[in-house]
Amino acid sequence: MNRFRESVPANRPNRRQCMRMIYGVATLTMIPRIALPRDSARLQDSTRAFEKEIEPPDCYARMSLYRCELELIRGRLDRQAVQRSEISVSGAAPREVYFQALTLFGKSERLSFDLTRDVVRMTFESPREIRPADVLEVIDASLHQILKIKSHLGITQECKEPIREAERTPTDVFRSIVQANRQLNLMLETPYAPRDVFQQVNLAVSYCARILAQYPGVERFPPTPDLIDGKIPPDVFRRLLDCFELIRQIEVHLGLTILELSIDENEIQQAVPGDVHDIASLLVSEVAFLHGKLADAKPPRKSVDPGPQTPSKVFQRAGILQQQLQLLLEQVAAGNLADGWQNAQRASNASGRPADDR
Numbered sequence: 330m331n332r333f334r335e336s337v338p339a340n341r342p343n344r345r346q347c348m349r350m351i352y353g354v355a356t357l358t359m360i361p362r363i364a365l366p367r368d369s370a371r372l373q374d375s376t377r378a379f380e381k382e383i384e385p386p387d388c389y390a391r392m393s394l395y396r397c398e399l400e401l402i403r404g405r406l407d408r409q410a411v412q413r414s415e416i417s418v419s420g421a422a423p424r425e426v427y428f429q430a431l432t433l434f435g436k437s438e439r440l441s442f443d444l445t446r447d448v449v450r451m452t453f454e455s456p457r458e459i460r461p462a463d464v465l466e467v468i469d470a471s472l473h474q475i476l477k478i479k480s481h482l483g484i485t486q487e488c489k490e491p492i493r494e495a496e497r498t499p500t501d502v503f504r505s506i507v508q509a510n511r512q513l514n515l516m517l518e519t520p521y522a523p524r525d526v527f528q529q530v531n532l533a534v535s536y537c538a539r540i541l542a543q544y545p546g547v548e549r550f551p552p553t554p555d556l557i558d559g560k561i562p563p564d565v566f567r568r569l570l571d572c573f574e575l576i577r578q579i580e581v582h583l584g585l586t587i588l589e590l591s592i593d594e595n596e597i598q599q600a601v602p603g604d605v606h607d608i609a610s611l612l613v614s615e616v617a618f619l620h621g622k623l624a625d626a627k628p629p630r631k632s633v634d635p636g637p638q639t640p641s642k643v644f645q646r647a648g649i650l651q652q653q654l655q656l657l658l659e660q661v662a663a664g665n666l667a668d669g670w671q672n673a674q675r676a677s678n679a680s681g682r683p684a685d686d687r
Contacts, residue, residue: 416508416592439517449474520603527646540620625668
C-alpha cells in the first residue's frame with residue numbers, strides 16, 4: 330500500500346488538529362518510494378536512487394538542490410534570509426542526520442500547507458539501523474513539498490542538482506539540513522510553537538522512562554520541578570543543551586559515538602521555538618538510539634497533542650528529562666548496564682573503537 334498520499338483541498342479542521350506530526354521512532358512509518366511531481370523530470374533519477382548504494386555525498390547534493398529551490402520560494406515571498414552561519418558540529422552519524430531530516434520534512438509540509446492548503450498524510454518508520462538511503466528518502470519527501478509550493482506560486486526558474494562531491498560526510502549533510510530548517514523558521518506562516526517543543530521533550534521523557542525501567546528501584550519519573558514563570562526559548566534551549574551533554578557522557582561510558590556540538594551564547598540568545606524544536610528532535614534521536622539497543626526495546630506509547638504550552642512549561646518538562654538522564658548517567662558510570670547495552674560495550678571494546686551506526 331502506498332503510504333504517500335495527498336488529499337484534495339477541502340474544508341478542514343483546525344490546522345493543528347489535522348497536521349500534528351510526532352517525530353519519534355514509535356510513530357514513524359517509512360514510505361516505500363517518493364512520488365515526485367510530474368513536472369520535475371530532472372529529479373526522476375531519485376526514484377531509481379535505491380538501485381545503487383546511497384552515500385552521504387548523494388544526500389548532500391540533494392540537500393543543495395532543496396536549498397536552491399527553497400531560495401527561489403523565499404525570493405518570491407520576499408521573506409527574510411537566514412543570516413546565521415552554519416552550526417558548528419562534528420561527528421554526526423546517520424541516525425542524527427535522519428532525525429533532523431524528519432524535522433525538515435515537518436517544516437516543509439507545514440510551509441506547503443500554509444501556502445497551498447493541501448493536507449499531506451504521510452508517516453515514517455525509523456529503521457533499526459539507519460543508513461544514508463533512509464536520510465535521502467526523507468529529503469526527497471521534503472523536496473516534493475517544496476516543488477509543490479514552487480508550482481503553486483508559478484515559479485518557472487529551475488535549479489540543478491550539483492555534481493556529487495565524494496568527500497562530503499554525514500556532518501556536512503547535518504549542517505545543511507539545520508541551515509535549511511533555520512530558513513524555514515523564517516518563512517512559516519504557522520511557526521513552530523512551545524507546544525511542538527513540549528511534544529518532543531515529552532517523547533524523550535517517555536523513552537528515558539522505558540530505559541530507567543531496566544533498573545529496579547530507580548525512579549522512572551522524577552518529581553516535576555517547580556514551574557518558573559517568565560522563561561523564554563533561549564532558556565529552554567540552554568536546558569536542552571545540558572540534557573544533550575548528559576546523553577553524551579552516557580554514550581561515552583557505553584563506548585558509543587555521538588556528535589559534538591559547539592553553540593556559543595550569542596547563538597543561544599537568538600533561539601526561537603523552531604530552533605528549540607530542532608535540538609529537542611536531536612535529543613529524541615539519541616535517547617531513541619539508546620533505547621533501541623536494549624534487549625527488550627518496547628517503544629513508548631504514542632504521544633498526543635499537549636495543547637497550548639508556554640516556554641516555562643517546556644522548561645519545566647525538560648527538567649524532568651534532565652533528572653532522568655542524571656539518574657541514568659549515575660547507573661552507567663557505576664557500571665550498571667541495562668540488558669543489551671553490555672553487547673554494545675563489548676563490541677566497542679573488541680574493535681578498539683567506539684560503536685555506532687555509521
